[in-house]
Amino acid sequence: MTERIVVGAALLEGRRLLAARRSAPEELAGRWELPGGKVEPGEAPEAALVRELREELGVDAEVVERVPGQWPLKSPYVLQVWVACLLPGSGEPKPLQDHDELRWLAPGELWDVDWLEPDVPAVREVAGRLGAAGA
Template sequence: MGAAIVDGSGRLLAAQRAEPPELAGGWEFPGGKVDPGEDDLTALVRECQEELGVLIEVGERVGGDWPLSEGYVLRVWIATIAQGDPEAKEHLGLRWLSMDRLDEVAWLPADLPIVHAVRDVLVKD
């Protein structure tokens, strides 16, 4: 699950991977795997608390299932921060990007098409 976290200025939060080594340094949406017994949204809220130290409010889903390697899929929702300030607890860094600067970071290949879909959703609103 992934969270396309936006702030009141319409900027998107990008998170820089720390691991595994083959993905380290690439940029992604915060989030992670669903634990047994969790639904997607519960997992997304939990992952953002663990990774960023924030409580998010989940909004609209972006697209369908985005294929990843080894049969995994990524599901992404637009989200806002309800409580806290994001910290890079499990990432190398965080960066807020305006819609016209989304291409300034090296997004992971799996996340790149979702970045464009998120931009389309946010710019039309």
């Protein structure tokens, strides 16, 4: 089976990272993740990330670079994470779907939330860029 890509956004503002708390499905509810979603057939991962951030958070973002690596999710999906930043005038992200709370985390707060396991290596990688200690 061909693997399908799920994109996650390490959305940065200053030295803060946006974390999103899942509201569904039940087995993931209450855990935190990097916002994003599935890449549609024929869609570039970067374009999917911009689309997902608009749909899920109501913001326009610019993709900066890919975080090295990819992490297995429920087959056939794999997670790829991209660093992104809000475009000027985009407004503040809001939890429009799939999430019930958003939090901007400073470097010292990155591990204060219960991240979903596939997101942990990417958060650790981004933590290094923010000058934060890893978990």
